[in-house]
Amino acid sequence: xxxxxxxxxxxxxxxxxxxxxxxxxxxxxxxxxxxxxxxxxxxxxxxxxxxxxxxxxxxxxxxxxxxxxxxxxxxxxxxxxxxxxxxxxxxxxxxxxxxxxxxxx
Numbered sequence: 001x002x003x004x005x006x007x008x009x010x011x012x013x014x015x016x017x018x019x020x021x022x023x024x025x026x027x028x029x030x031x032x033x034x035x036x037x038x039x040x041x042x043x044x045x046x047x048x049x050x051x052x053x054x055x056x057x058x059x060x061x062x063x064x065x066x067x068x069x070x071x072x073x074x075x076x077x078x079x080x081x082x083x084x085x086x087x088x089x090x091x092x093x094x095x096x097x098x099x100x101x102x103x104x105x
Contacts, residue, residue, distance in 0.1 A: 014041075 021029065033040045058066070 029040055029043060033043050036043065
């Protein structure tokens with residue numbers, strides 16, 4: 001097995017492994033190797049490299065699902081007019097300065 005670094009090629013040690021694939025996956029591997037004219041081991045190495053690069057990242061379907069959840073929650077949040085927010089913040093600031101809120105909240 002050779003690894004390319006810029007314009008240099010370095011021979012890397014290979015480890016033989018045995019694993020099982022279902023028929024559909026094996027057929028996909030065969031077709032891909034033939035189409036790209038590359039050894040199956042090369043296809044598997046590249047697939048593993050790409051897969052491990054994605055570990056910890058969301059898939060597109062998971063990302064969309066989480067965005068949908070966020071959209072749902074955002075739509076359900078009550079909208080408080082800015083002047084009400086400012087009035088409450090002012091009350092909080094005043095109460096901190098004076099040592100506590102004066103209302104029964």
